Amino acid sequence: MTPKHGQLIYEGKAKRIYETDLDNRVLIEFKNDATAFNALKHEEFEGKGRINCEISAHLFEVLEKAGVPTHYLSREDDCWMLAKHVEIIPLEVVVRNIATGSLCKETPIEQGKELIPPLLDYYFKDDNLGDPLLSEARLERLGVISKKKKLEVEKLSSQINILLKAFFKQLDLTIVDFKLEFGIDKNGQILLSDEISPDTCRIWDQRNSDDKARILDKDRFRKDLGGLVNAYGEVLKRIQGLSSKPHNCS
Ligand code: TMP
Ligand code: ASP
Numbered sequence: 001m002t003p004k005h006g007q008l009i010y011e012g013k014a015k016r017i018y019e020t021d022l023d024n025r026v027l028i029e030f031k032n033d034a035t036a037f038n039a040l041k042h043e044e045f046e047g048k049g050r051i052n053c054e055i056s057a058h059l060f061e062v063l064e065k066a067g068v069p070t071h072y073l074s075r076e077d078d079c080w081m082l083a084k085h086v087e088i089i090p091l092e093v094v095v096r097n098i099a100t101g102s103l104c105k106e107t108p109i110e111q112g113k114e115l116i117p118p119l120l121d122y123y124f125k126d127d128n129l130g131d132p133l134l135s136e137a138r139l140e141r142l143g144v145i146s147k148k149k150k151l152e153v154e155k156l157s158s159q160i161n162i163l164l165k166a167f168f169k170q171l172d173l174t175i176v177d178f179k180l181e182f183g184i185d186k187n188g189q190i191l192l193s194d195e196i197s198p199d200t201c202r203i204w205d206q207r208n209s210d211d212k213a214r215i216l217d218k219d220r221f222r223k224d225l226g227g228l229v230n231a232y233g234e235v236l237k238r239i240q241g242l243s244s245k246p247h248n249c250s
Pocket of ligand 1: 094100101102103131177178179199200201202
């Protein structure tokens, strides 16, 4: 069921953001659309919006509990999330634990190499420019984030990585890399925003050593491997399995 919402504020490739009756609250609708290569490739996958909304909600809850401030408030229905209104900082913050994807296309770093310490890359969030990778100097020159907030983003991203690595490990999953977006709320506080889902992460199944079969994220679509909804569903199933297990209080 669609919750009561106001005007559409923003439509992205995988989500729509709506106004609500509540002050400083927005409703986020997770779409079934998947895009890659700056939307050159586009397909709809029945069920993807619901799965990503549920995975994202769960991960935001895990992070909030551990002290990471996020925009997440509640999951309203299958594909809908209530969140705090934020001004998105136009940066995509990518954290990489294992070398793959664009890192291996653009550098001689070997595919599959563990990155110690993890690598943090900034991309400028602008579809018209194709979300370019930024150097530190270009990031500073753009002036989209203060030095103080940049330090905060880096601290939070590293904390989120530690938490996500541990969370996925207990599900026999490896979080290879992921993309984060941060926003600023009405009080000027930085909040983790957007989504964390198999659309925005690379997740490998530790129970499968085949380098294609183990992929449980949007690389299934990027690389034409098929089985996207099943793969995302497997991630959700493992997360749900964890919530139904009795808590170990030791
Ligand atoms: P990359 O290796 O293609 O740079 O991707 C790094 C991570 O960022 C990967 O987990 C997928 C995610 N990502 C997005 O969420 N949105 C994007 O537009 C891109 C290019 C990557
Ligand atoms: N989300 C990006 C796009 O369509 C790319 C990607 O995730 O690979 O354009």
